[in-house]
Amino acid sequence: MRTLILKSLFAKPVTIPAPDPSAAALEEVGRALEARVRRLYGRSLAIREVDAGSCNGCELEIHALNNAVYDCERFGLRFVASPRHADVLMVTGPVTRNMKVALERTYAATPDPKWVVAVGDCGCGCGVFGESYAVVGAVDKVIPVDLSLRGCPPRPLDLLQGLIALVDKTTARQRSAG
Amino acid sequence: MHEDSISALLADALAVVPLRPWPRYELATAAFDAVARAVGDGEREMLALWAESGMVHMAIRPIGETPCVVSTAVIEGRFPSVGRWHAPAIRLERAIHDLYGYVPEGAPDERPWLDHGAWDRSGPLGTRGEAVPRDPADYPMLPVTGEGLHQIPVGPVHAGIIEPGHFRFTANGETVARLEERLGYVHKGIDALTTNAPIDRAGKVVARVSGDSTVAASFAFARAVEAALGLDVPPRASAIRGVMAELERLANHFGDIGAICNDAAFAIVLAHCGIFRERILAVSAAVFAHRLMMDTIVPGGVTTNITTEGARLIGAALDEVAPAFAEIVRLYEDTPSIQDRTCGTGHLPADLAVRFAAGGPVGRASARDFDARRDLAYAPYEGLPFDVPVLTTGDVDARVQVRIREVAASMDLIRMLLAMLPEGPTLVPVPDAAGPCEGVAVTEAFRGDLLVWLRLLPGGKVARCHVRDASWFQWPLLEAAIEGNIVADFPLCNKSFNCSYSGHDL
Numbered sequence: 001m002r003t004l005i006l007k008s009l010f011a012k013p014v015t016i017p018a019p020d021p022s023a024a025a026l027e028e029v030g031r032a033l034e035a036r037v038r039r040l041y042g043r044s045l046a047i048r049e050v051d052a053g054s055c056n057g058c059e060l061e062i063h064a065l066n067n068a069v070y071d072c073e074r075f076g077l078r079f080v081a082s083p084r085h086a087d088v089l090m091v092t093g094p095v096t097r098n099m100k101v102a103l104e105r106t107y108a109a110t111p112d113p114k115w116v117v118a119v120g121d122c123g124c125g126c127g128v129f130g131e132s133y134a135v136v137g138a139v140d141k142v143i144p145v146d147l148s149l150r151g152c153p154p155r156p157l158d159l160l161q162g163l164i165a166l167v168d169k170t171t172a173r174q175r176s177a178g
Numbered sequence: 179m180h181e182d183s184i185s186a187l188l189a190d191a192l193a194v195v196p197l198r199p200w201p202r203y204e205l206a207t208a209a210f211d212a213v214a215r216a217v218g219d220g221e222r223e224m225l226a227l228w229a230e231s232g233m234v235h236m237a238i239r240p241i242g243e244t245p246c247v248v249s250t251a252v253i254e255g256r257f258p259s260v261g262r263w264h265a266p267a268i269r270l271e272r273a274i275h276d277l278y279g280y281v282p283e284g285a286p287d288e289r290p291w292l293d294h295g296a297w298d299r300s301g302p303l304g305t306r307g308e309a310v311p312r313d314p315a316d317y318p319m320l321p322v323t324g325e326g327l328h329q330i331p332v333g334p335v336h337a338g339i340i341e342p343g344h345f346r347f348t349a350n351g352e353t354v355a356r357l358e359e360r361l362g363y364v365h366k367g368i369d370a371l372t373t374n375a376p377i378d379r380a381g382k383v384v385a386r387v388s389g390d391s392t393v394a395a396s397f398a399f400a401r402a403v404e405a406a407l408g409l410d411v412p413p414r415a416s417a418i419r420g421v422m423a424e425l426e427r428l429a430n431h432f433g434d435i436g437a438i439c440n441d442a443a444f445a446i447v448l449a450h451c452g453i454f455r456e457r458i459l460a461v462s463a464a465v466f467a468h469r470l471m472m473d474t475i476v477p478g479g480v481t482t483n484i485t486t487e488g489a490r491l492i493g494a495a496l497d498e499v500a501p502a503f504a505e506i507v508r509l510y511e512d513t514p515s516i517q518d519r520t521c522g523t524g525h526l527p528a529d530l531a532v533r534f535a536a537g538g539p540v541g542r543a544s545a546r547d548f549d550a551r552r553d554l555a556y557a558p559y560e561g562l563p564f565d566v567p568v569l570t571t572g573d574v575d576a577r578v579q580v581r582i583r584e585v586a587a588s589m590d591l592i593r594m595l596l597a598m599l600p601e602g603p604t605l606v607p608v609p610d611a612a613g614p615c616e617g618v619a620v621t622e623a624f625r626g627d628l629l630v631w632l633r634l635l636p637g638g639k640v641a642r643c644h645v646r647d648a649s650w651f652q653w654p655l656l657e658a659a660i661e662g663n664i665v666a667d668f669p670l671c672n673k674s675f676n677c678s679y680s681g682h683d684l
């Protein structure tokens with residue numbers, strides 16, 4: 001343990017430099033914001049992840065946001081355990097019929113104002129599980145979506161850039177309004 | 179072959195169908211029922227149980243020998259229950275009932291499993307009846323009676339970044355008297371999506387049965403297609419597949435070891451293992467252009483070659499991670515506070531591991547000495563010397579230790595495969611099937627043995643494909659392992675199993 005701590009003191013950080021916000025996500029979030037309630041997030045978003053039918057691939061990459069390499073907390077992004085604590089729902093899909101009610105209830109349990117980020121090709125409606133008796137479809141077929149982050153699965157860097165765009169836009173709007 | 183009751187029953191089969199590389203026997207109803215009974219008596223392990231239109235199939239294996247498939251026709255919508263003799267089959271035949279509407283006669287549990295009352299039709303792959311919508315919460319849990327018991331419902335939406343499922347704990351104070359799982363929330367209709375589908379589309383769906391096992395699933399799917407068509411894969415492609423499968427095992431084992439320790443609040447292991455995992459995913463992305471290496475294994479070979487530079491990158495990543503991991507392992511082994519949480523917790527008895535044919539670290543930590551890479555050997559593992567760690571304590575610590583040792587074994591395997599990477603092509607064209615043909619393959623995923631059975635039709639079509647993840651036989655054992663433990667140790671036990679929801683729910 002002692003050698004580990006000593007090593008950590010002298011080692012360079014493994015964390016990657018902060019990426020720029022994704023241009024595409026900035027534009028999408030900007031559009032979505034026009035009609036939405038603005039609120040001071042103070043550069044901080046509490047995120048609740050909901051797997052509404054994914055293959056778990058997206059979850060693995062969302063998980064990676066928490067590791068030392070991507071370290072999403074330095075951008076004010078924090079994953080919380082309950083939708084009642086959340087500003088943002090990150091939803092992976094395709095939304096299965098068996099998860100539809102649970103997703104609706106999770107959305108209802110999230111206090112306003114709230115944001116929904118659909119993650120992955122399946123959640124955004126272009127995955128391989130399109131036509132099935134067991135699948136409702138993309139996340140926006142069940143709850144309104146503010147930002148779509150595509151990929152199968154999207155890389156953690158893509159997720160990070162999309163989420164940073166979300167934080168930036170929310171804060172910028174608040175400042176200009178305030 | 180054994181001189182036992184099943185061998186005698188198979189000798190009287192109505193027909194022997196050419197399924198490659200195992201035989202498939204078609205049996206009359208009574209004979210199928212007798213085989214099921216003998217499986218329940220322990221004459222064979224059950225590897226899988228699935229249906230197709232008008233037929234039910236069961237894969238069984240005499241220990242140390244080649245498995246086979248036994249099939250029986252569904253007559254008037256009914257087939258003999260296997261679950262009445264052999265408990266591991268219960269959830270599988272509940273799934274068959276939900277998907278096809280076929281009734282397992284004499285089944286001990288007739289509750290629906292995958293069908294939560296939300297589909298637009300019942301028996302979507304078989305009887306295609308009118309759906310009877312019902313409240314998804316309307317599900318009779320098994321009764322638990324006794325003094326001072328209370329229930330804790332958890333899920334389907336869990337607190338972490340994990341897949342959905344419902345757990346119903348019945349506890350006496352802090353002690354779990356019973357855990358009952360309810361799964362099926364992420365059922366996507368994979369059996370239907372791979373029915374009558376072009377081979378490449380079916381392959382893409384199979385690659386997404388469970389994202390963490392995408393390499394293992396594509397590997398099994400490709401091998402099943404190749405077996406059905408009698409297609410030989412170039413040796414270089416096989417070796418590259420092996421490298422990918424071991425990289426996937428490494429990434430997942432690092433993730434699991436870290437997550438287990440984190441659930442006992444020993445976060446330093448997660449922090450370091452998270453970096454190791456990331457290192458493996460980054461090198462996978464650099465060499466195969468995808469962090470999880472999805473869709474890289476296809477029937478006929480692989481779509482990405484390993485260049486000399488790629489081999490060097492992989493070797494360098496292993497050289498960097500191996501000593502750092504050894505240090506973390508020492509930390510895990512030398513810290514009494516974490517050992518106190520993992521040793522003796524979540525004990526899975528060896529007899530249950532054998533009865534359920536539990537694969538992967540779950541089985542091997544409870545003395546079940548089975549690894550598909552060695553016991554149902556396939557390229558590139560045939561003839562390669564590698565360790566299959568088996569422990570007998572059956573607790574959370576044993577499941578961690580098996581993974582620790584498998585990390586070392588996988589690193590050795592990757593180095594071996596890279597050192598003798600054969601020259602030659604990496605992909606050969608897939609010929610069209612001359613007529614209907616069947617193939618089956620089992621690969622060792624990080625979680626355990628993963629079976630794919632399929633039937634091909636001329637025109638590059640998959641008539642029917644079934645994927646059986648190791649989780650089917652591990653989920654029920656989690657219910658047994660948690661019994662008598664405290665509720666707070668459930669995350670620890672659950673992570674040490676790390677069953678797949680999506681791979682199970684299909």
